[in-house]
Amino acid sequence: MSTATTDLDLIHLKHQADRLFTRKRLLGFGLPALVLAYLAYIFFAFDMPGLAARANWENGRTLVADSYSYKTHVTRDNRSGAVSVAVEGERKGTWSDGQAPEWVALGETTVIDLTGGHIVRFGPETVEYDIPGYGTLRATPTRTQGVVTELPPGDLPDWINQSKNRITVTTEAGRLTVTRNRSEVFRYFTGWELFWFTLDSPYHGLSPAELARRAANGEAGAIWHDFWNNTMWRHGDVAWAIGETILMAFLGTFGAAIIALPLAFLAARNFNPLAPVRFAMRRVFDFVRGVDALIWTVVLARAFGPGPLTGALAILVTDSGTFGKIFSEALENVDAKQIEGVQSTGANAAQRYRFGVIPQITPVLLSQVLYFLESNTRSATIIGAITGGGIGLLLTQAIITQKDWEEVAYYILLIVLMVMLMDWFSGWLRARLIRGETARPRKPRGNPEPEPFFLP
Amino acid sequence: MTDLTAGQGDLARIRDDYTALTRRKRVYGGILLILFVSLMAAGFHTADDRNAGGFVDGWRRILDYPAEVLTEALEKSAQLPGHLVHFLPALVETLNIAAAATLLGALGGTVLALLSTRGLAYWPRLIPLFRRIADICRAVPEIVIALVLIFVLGGGPVPAMIAIAIHTAGALGKLFSEVAENASLKPVEGLESTGANWAQRMYLGVIPQVGPNFVSYALLRFEINIRASAILGFVGAGGIGYELRNAMSWGQGRYDEAAAIFLLLFVTIVAVDQISDRLRARLTHGARAGVTA
Numbered sequence: 113m114s115t116a117t118t119d120l121d122l123i124h125l126k127h128q129a130d131r132l133f134t135r136k137r138l139l140g141f142g143l144p145a146l147v148l149a150y151l152a153y154i155f156f157a158f159d160m161p162g163l164a165a166r167a168n169w170e171n172g173r174t175l176v177a178d179s180y181s182y183k184t185h186v187t188r189d190n191r192s193g194a195v196s197v198a199v200e201g202e203r204k205g206t207w208s209d210g211q212a213p214e215w216v217a218l219g220e221t222t223v224i225d226l227t228g229g230h231i232v233r234f235g236p237e238t239v240e241y242d243i244p245g246y247g248t249l250r251a252t253p254t255r256t257q258g259v260v261t262e263l264p265p266g267d268l269p270d271w272i273n274q275s276k277n278r279i280t281v282t283t284e285a286g287r288l289t290v291t292r293n294r295s296e297v298f299r300y301f302t303g304w305e306l307f308w309f310t311l312d313s314p315y316h317g318l319s320p321a322e323l324a325r326r327a328a329n330g331e332a333g334a335i336w337h338d339f340w341n342n343t344m345w346r347h348g349d350v351a352w353a354i355g356e357t358i359l360m361a362f363l364g365t366f367g368a369a370i371i372a373l374p375l376a377f378l379a380a381r382n383f384n385p386l387a388p389v390r391f392a393m394r395r396v397f398d399f400v401r402g403v404d405a406l407i408w409t410v411v412l413a414r415a416f417g418p419g420p421l422t423g424a425l426a427i428l429v430t431d432s433g434t435f436g437k438i439f440s441e442a443l444e445n446v447d448a449k450q451i452e453g454v455q456s457t458g459a460n461a462a463q464r465y466r467f468g469v470i471p472q473i474t475p476v477l478l479s480q481v482l483y484f485l486e487s488n489t490r491s492a493t494i495i496g497a498i499t500g501g502g503i504g505l506l507l508t509q510a511i512i513t514q515k516d517w518e519e520v521a522y523y524i525l526l527i528v529l530m531v532m533l534m535d536w537f538s539g540w541l542r543a544r545l546i547r548g549e550t551a552r553p554r555k556p557r558g559n560p561e562p563e564p565f566f567l568p
Numbered sequence: 569m570t571d572l573t574a575g576q577g578d579l580a581r582i583r584d585d586y587t588a589l590t591r592r593k594r595v596y597g598g599i600l601l602i603l604f605v606s607l608m609a610a611g612f613h614t615a616d617d618r619n620a621g622g623f624v625d626g627w628r629r630i631l632d633y634p635a636e637v638l639t640e641a642l643e644k645s646a647q648l649p650g651h652l653v654h655f656l657p658a659l660v661e662t663l664n665i666a667a668a669a670t671l672l673g674a675l676g677g678t679v680l681a682l683l684s685t686r687g688l689a690y691w692p693r694l695i696p697l698f699r700r701i702a703d704i705c706r707a708v709p710e711i712v713i714a715l716v717l718i719f720v721l722g723g724g725p726v727p728a729m730i731a732i733a734i735h736t737a738g739a740l741g742k743l744f745s746e747v748a749e750n751a752s753l754k755p756v757e758g759l760e761s762t763g764a765n766w767a768q769r770m771y772l773g774v775i776p777q778v779g780p781n782f783v784s785y786a787l788l789r790f791e792i793n794i795r796a797s798a799i800l801g802f803v804g805a806g807g808i809g810y811e812l813r814n815a816m817s818w819g820q821g822r823y824d825e826a827a828a829i830f831l832l833l834f835v836t837i838v839a840v841d842q843i844s845d846r847l848r849a850r851l852t853h854g855a856r857a858g859v860t861a
Contacts, residue, residue, distance in 0.1 A: 151671065154667075163726055166722040168722065171719055359611050362611055367608070402838040404834075406809065406833075412626075415630040415632065416626035418619070419618050419619030419620050420618050420619060421616050421619035493709045493712075494709055494799055497711050498802060504711065524708070527708070528704060531706075532703060
């Protein structure tokens with residue numbers, strides 16, 4: 113009889129185990145299937161198949177090419193015969209009259225060496241282009257017949273685009289466009305053009321050694337001035353913008369912490385016996401957090417106008433809610449024994465808080481604030497793009513103009529470096545201020561660890 | 569007797585040392601405090617100077633805009649339900665962007681984390697490389713990638729999704745890797761002894777151990793990503809943020825719509841906050857139950 117029950121038990125157990133296995137198997141395959149199904153839904157909800165049609169790959173190519181290379185335009189006005197050389201065709205990058213880089217020989221016939229045997233000649237009447245392996249192409253802009261061209265015999269290659277009033281030749285060395293009004297050659301270079309000095313600076317094109325020599329001879333101030341006020345890259349303004357962004361994060365984060373700390377005492381159960389006040393305080397924190405940084409930014413921008421102050425205040429308001437919540441939770445976890453110990457020495461209320469409570473919550477508080485400092489550097493970039501301040505504004509401006517992609521690449525690089533620097537800095541400060549905060553044990557050094565000294 | 573005097577001398581020295589130490593600490597702390605306060609003050613002053621509107625002026629006008637929006641919304645309160653329904657699809661799009669980005673980011677983050685954790689990595693020598701990749705993904709603000717992708721791919725949810733996913737992968741990669749470092753290697757070794765390949769070892773040996781923690785972090789990230797996706801909408805990537813900008817740029821006359829969007833966004837964020845709080849509490853609780861069972 114007893115054996116029968118055991119058998120039954122066994123069968124029951126086996127059954128249970130089977131059920132467990134089935135459930136686990138269902139879960140194990142069901143969850144990934146669910147994720148896949150959701151991603152499939154997203155695929156169609158976001159119209160990914162139509163994306164390929166909407167995407168502008170030409171834009172992408174320009175973006176990538178422009179971010180690491182630039183082109184110099186050599187342009188001949190076919191009415192006046194004047195030839196000008198300009199980096200990216202910009203006024204700020206134009207060589208002054210009669211000046212040209214060494215690969216352009218100005219004269220009655222301007223000879224442009226595109227390297228690799230590609231040579232373009234802007235004659236008084238006719239433009240000639242020697243293309244190795246193809247021959248010499250001649251194009252004559254005329255008033256009446258448009259652009260008259262003479263091509264080497266054979267089929268028209270697909271890199272020559274010809275119509276009555278225009279011919280465009282694109283080779284690996286550059287690009288030639290001839291229309292009735294002007295002839296233009298692009299030559300491509302790798303790098304960021306005029307990054308250090310613009311053309312009007314006497315220091316343009318000098319080698320680093322030569323610059324160092326001149327700096328040693330008392331021209332350091334002038335060199336720095338020309339670099340800092342570079343009209344194309346505006347290094348001074350960019351540095352200011354980065355400073356503004358960091359300032360927004362700094363003011364916002366620490367301001368929020370200063371405001372949230374006293375409020376957190378009001379919201380903590382063990383410090384405030386009045387339940388309605390506690391409840392109200394918590395709802396205030398929830399409200400401030402729930403009204404997103406985006407909405408705060410929009411509202412504050414109306415009152416304060418664009419600029420770093422608005423960004424700092426937006427971060428400050430949003431984070432006061434978050435800090436209030438975190439700090440009040442930390443306060444509720446405070447050990448009462450230390451406070452009693454301080455009280456037993458005859459300490460008054462202020463001293464109890466100062467020596468019983470603050471030392472307990474300082475590490476939590478500081479590490480949270482420093483974590484937020486880093487993440488707020490990123491938020492400040494984004495908020496700056498919305499309200500108009502800091503590096504975020506410069507970035508959006510550069511993207512909106514849709515041609516200065518080298519500047520966009522430069523700003524992105526700076527932003528990434530800035531965030532990584534803040535990350536490193538906040539980690540370093542955390543390790544300095546809070547003993548035992550670093551997870552990994554440090555290598556013992558000759559001198560003992562310095563004492564944390566943030567609060568006296 | 570001699571002992572006693574020696575003890576007293578020691579005591580005096582100790583007291584002196586202690587007072588000196590305390591004094592030094594106070595001086596350091598005081599200097600740091602003064603430095604901090606002056607930095608805050610100078611920073612505030614600079615920010616105020618460079619702002620279009622001043623702090624004092626703005627403070628008086630801070631309630632003007634909310635008041636305008638509210639009065640107009642109240643005047644047209646009959647239309648509010650209609651607006652709420654009208655903007656619901658945009659809200660769903662924002663949520664979808666956040667959810668899809670969190671999913672993709674969590675998948676990417678898992679791979680990055682496993683590849684950059686000692687003991688689990690497929691290529692142990694490349695651990696620093698994958699750490700740096702995660703760092704860089706984390707350091708790039710979403711808006712940067714989103715704006716560049718909008719230029720190439722055109723406006724819409726996809727650039728925002730990719731941008732948030734990249735940032736999420738970096739952020740979660742770091743957190744996941746900290747969790748995975750504490751995972752027991754025994755199941756992995758056990759699986760290896762049966763001839764399981766790397767993917768099988770990770771999927772069957774590591775993921776079940778760290779799953780609840782991963783999901784908990786991913787939920788936290790989902791909350792953050794909803795906010796991010798609303799902000800990205802504001803700069804041109806679809807969803808509720810885009811509608812908000814449109815409603816706002818129309819200015820007066822359309823504030824009822826802006827109010828409806830504010831309300832939707834607020835309710836959504838609070839609701840997701842609460843739900844994910846509950847879920848995370850249950851997840852950690854469930855994980856504990858699993859250990860005891």
